[in-house]
Amino acid sequence: MGTFKIEGGYPLSGEITPQGAKNEALQILCAVLLTAEEVTINNIPDIVDVNKLISILEDLGVKIKNKEEGSYSFKADAINLDYLQSDQFKQDGRELRGSIMLVGPLLARFGKGYIPKPGGDKIGRRRLDTHFEGFIKLGGKFRYNKEEHFYGVEAKSLKGTYMLLDEASVTGTANIVMAAVMAEGTTTIYNAACEPYLQQLCKMLNRMGAKISGVGSNLLTIEGVAELGGTEHRMLPDMIEIGSWIGLAAMTRSELTIKDVSWGDLGQIPTVFRKLGIELEQKGDDIYIPEQPDGYKIQKYIDGSILTISDAPWPGLTPDLLSIILVMATQAKGEVLIHQKMFESRLFFVDKLIDMGAKIILCDPHRAVVIGQNFKSALNATTMTSPDIRAGISLLIAALSAKGTSTIHNIEQIDRGYQDIDTRLRAIGAKISRV
Known part of the structure; x- marks a missing residue:
């Protein structure tokens, strides 16, 4: 069983290109x-x-x-x-x-x-x-x-x-x-x-x-x-990986450019991240995310009620990004209800985030309320095991934002969906090693 060692708490910078979908x-x-x-x-x-x-x-x-x-x-x-x-x-x-x-x-x-x-x-x-x-x-x-x-x-x-x-x-x-x-x-x-x-x-x-x-x-x-x-056919860039890098930039308060994203095929993804307070700029076919030192503030509905982020069939939000959005929300300013409609076990990894100091209430197998800490209380480094691809990348993002050194076991789950992820993250300044 493979392991990542991650020294978190450092900003990243540079360019990253998403893999094929x-x-x-x-x-x-x-x-x-x-x-x-x-x-x-x-x-x-x-x-x-x-x-x-x-x-x-x-x-x-x-x-x-x-x-x-x-x-x-x-x-x-x-x-x-x-x-x-x-x-x-x-x-x-x-x-x-x-x-x-x-x-x-x-x-x-x-x-x-x-x-x-x-x-x-x-x-x-x-x-x-x-x-x-x-x-x-x-x-x-x-x-x-x-x-x-x-x-x-x-x-x-x-x-x-x-x-x-x-x-x-x-x-x-x-x-x-x-x-x-x-x-x-x-x-x-x-x-x-x-x-x-x-x-x-x-x-x-x-x-x-x-x-x-x-x-x-x-x-x-x-x-x-x-x-x-x-x-002959060329595959689109992976929209889940694009969303992962947006979440990574937000959580580590980094300036990143995500290259060649095929903007026209991203659907609701940029809109949802903007609702979470993330600044995104379209530069040609790239996404530019400036450093956001003051953090990001979750929007509320017009009547002042708490924002709900949920998955839906296209052109709704893909369920594969809800784990990443949930992790991002732990350091946002404000609260959000995450409603995972499709799969009843996908939110069960939140216990690991709670162990890291996140404020999350798991209402039932499909819903979790996240109370953002606005970076006033950083996540704590810990030892974790990746249960699936999307939870795995979410825990990796959490570890890169946390103070101290975290360990993630069973990284074969992450490798199932992300190509050479440790090498690509090191290229933008991440302190990560594969054991």
């Missing part, structure tokens, strides 16, 4: 299975979860070439479907939640897709019903081995249909779209997710020859095609 990568990489032609993908982040998926694709028989840093070509012209029934796949797929998105493209092209119950962050129930209900409506036959926790969908042919999703699941929508692009006839998906990463997937599929309309809305129409071709 993890959540986009897990969709885009699975889409290479839809064609026998070569697909080139650029700006792939070098992180644990993405590398695990690339390894699974290679074991499936995909020919992979690393062209340069962050750039790979994929050619799925000799897929070994027997691997899907192997013990190795049952182990590899279980370690990665994103492996569920292999099922859609495999079902579309080969008529069968299998997956063990996937792992990932332990942040509450993350059901797969939306995925499989969509496959069934397209004509797939579902089966489940309870002893091995092994899912399967098979179909001689898929037929387009109308479906109203029970939830606007991003991965569920992506999986169903990848299955539907080669189904016979027209598929209409209502209550579809419309996050920028899903838009990226749809645009890539259209370049490959798919016929998807309504991209960017919650109503997608897909006219099935017989086959897809190759393409």
